[in-house]
Amino acid sequence: GDSVTQMEGPVTLSEEAFLTINCTYTATGYPSLFWYVQYPGEGLQLLLKATKADDKGSNKGFEATYRKETTSFHLEKGSVQVSDSAVYFCALSDPDDMRFGAGTRLTVKP
Amino acid sequence: GAVVSQHPSRVICKSGTSVKIECRSLDFQATTMFWYRQFPKQSLMLMATSNEGSKATYEQGVEKDKFLINHASLTLSTLTVTSAHPEDSSFYICSASDTSGASYEQYFGPGTRLTVT
Numbered sequence: 443g444d445s446v447t448q449m450e451g452p453v454t455l456s457e458e459a460f461l462t463i464n465c466t467y468t469a470t471g472y473p474s475l476f477w478y479v480q481y482p483g484e485g486l487q488l489l490l491k492a493t494k495a496d497d498k499g500s501n502k503g504f505e506a507t508y509r510k511e512t513t514s515f516h517l518e519k520g521s522v523q524v525s526d527s528a529v530y531f532c533a534l535s536d537p538d539d540m541r542f543g544a545g546t547r548l549t550v551k552p
Numbered sequence: 553g554a555v556v557s558q559h560p561s562r563v564i565c566k567s568g569t570s571v572k573i574e575c576r577s578l579d580f581q582a583t584t585m586f587w588y589r590q591f592p593k594q595s596l597m598l599m600a601t602s603n604e605g606s607k608a609t610y611e612q613g614v615e616k617d618k619f620l621i622n623h624a625s626l627t628l629s630t631l632t633v634t635s636a637h638p639e640d641s642s643f644y645i646c647s648a649s650d651t652s653g654a655s656y657e658q659y660f661g662p663g664t665r666l667t668v669t
Contacts, residue, residue: 478596486588486596486647535590542660 444469448532448543455522455550463517463546465506465532473534475499475508475515480529480545489517489530522550554580556648558661565636566669573631573664575646581626582648587619590643590663602629602646636668 449464467475477489477499490499495510504519515532527550532543555578565571575585583604588596600621601609608621618640620632629648633640646661 476596486586486598488596533596 444473444534444541446532446534446541446543449546450544451529451546451548453546453548455548457524457550457552458521459550461517461519461522461526461548463530463532463548465515465517465543467513467515467532467534467541469513469534475506476533476535477504477506477515477517478531478533478542480531482528486531522548524550524552526550554578554648554659556646556659556661558644558646558664560664561662562665562667564667564669567637568635570632570634571636571666573633573644573646573666575629575631575648575661577627577648577659580648582629583626585623585629585646585648587621587629587631588645588647590645596645599631604629633666636666638668641666641668 445468447466455461474491474493476491478486479489480486489504490501490506492499492508495508498505498507504517506515506517508515517530527548529545529547531545534541557576557578559574563571585602587599589599590596598611599614599619600611602621602623604623604626610616618634620634623629643663643665645663648659
C-alpha cells in the first residue's frame with residue numbers, strides 16, 4: 443500500500459539557518475502531497491501542498507516540489523525563525539486513502 | 553511508538569442513520585484528541601478538538617449537533633455522525649498527543665472511510 447517515510451527528528455537549528463526535512467513516498471497511483479505543521483498544543487495545519495508532478499507548493503517561506511522521478515517531497519526553508527519551531531508532517535492523499543509520515547520536530551534557537 | 557486506533561476502518565450506512573466512530577489511544581493517555589475530515593485529493597480539515605471531561609471545541613462551519621463528540625476517558629474519543637447524508641461521506645481521521653512527557657507529537661489513527669448511501 444501507499445506509505446510515507448519522513449526524516450526522523452528532532453532537528454535543532456539556529457535562527458536564520460537553512461532547513462531541509464526529507465520526505466519520500468510510495469504510491470501505486472498519483473497522489474497529492476502535503477506538508478502539515480503542528481504547533482505545541484494545537485491541531486494540524488496545512489502548510490503547503492502539491493497535486494501533480496513538478497508542482498511546487500509554497501507558504502510562509504517554506505517550499506516543497508513534487509518529484510515523481512525520485513518519489514520525494516522534501517520541505518525546505520532558506521532562513522528559519524524561532525516561530526517555526528513545531529512538528530512537521532509529510533502526507534499523501536489519493537481518492538481512497540491518506541497516509542502521514544511520523545512527523546519531524548523542529549526546534550529553532552535564537 | 554504510540555499507537556492510535558480507529559474503529560471501524562470502513563462503514564457504509566443508509567441516509568438518515570447515525571454512525572459512531574471510535575478513536576483510542578492504545579498505550580498512552582490523551583487529554584486532547586483531534587478529529588479531521590478529508591475529501592478525496594484534498595487536505596485535512598480540522599473539525600474539532602476533543603477534550604477529556606469537557607465539551608469539544610468545534611471549528612467554524614462545523615455543525616456541533618451533527619457531529620457529536622464525546623471524550624469520556626483519557627483513552628477514548630467518539631465521533632457520532634447523526635442523521636447522516638451522502639454529503640457526509642468522507643474520510644475521518646483522529647489524532648492524539650501523548651501528554652505524559654514534554655512531547656507534543658500527534659499520533660494519527662488510520663482513519664475511517666464513511667460512505668452514506
